[in-house]
Amino acid sequence: MEITPSILHTADLFAGLSDTQLTALAAVGQVSVFHRGDVILKEGEQSTAVYVVLKGQVEVVSELTENTTSLIILGAGQSFGEMSLLDAGPRSATIRCLSPEASLLTFSRDDLLAFWNQETPVGYRMLFNIARDLAFKLRIRNLTNALPRGGGDL
């Protein structure tokens, strides 16, 4: 799958970046293809990559209790793994491929931080976008917790 600026423009992690910046950023990342049921990352593990869903759907799964719980589905344009990027902590949930096939753009933490150090305006913009996405997720959690029987989580 060829990564073009037009594809990346639809992901809010990259909001506000120019075509030139997106092209440079795409060269830092790597496209990975997963199939239904594949575990993309596992809760509790110490990996630090960040992922953006380019195509397909993945599900966020919690294995904290005895019963595995599917929390939410993430479709095109969504990113995950950014918490480990920020705090280098263990993964807070398992991510599994839900659609027959899903294409993800993957950035290693070290590569992304090195790129941000080199291209400071890109780093500032992407960190702002990550913060905005976390605010979005917190507001969803507040709203869904108010619904009867929860209704969903992130």
Add this chain to the structure above:
Amino acid sequence: MIYKVSYVVIGGQHRGMVINQEVAPQVGHRVELDEQVCEIIEVQELVPPMGDFAYLHATCRPVEAVGDS
């Protein structure tokens, strides 16, 4: 405009979904969420729009499962 939409289905039977789409969700529209057809009953702005992105939350009710006759 890109709409980042959080879909939640009342009743807790469906886990919900977040997706970026180019069409704004509207009350009365039907969407398919993981093989579940749902009708949108409310749309709220979750975070003020910025640049090309709008951040919305759509509450839905289940209508029928895909493939049901």
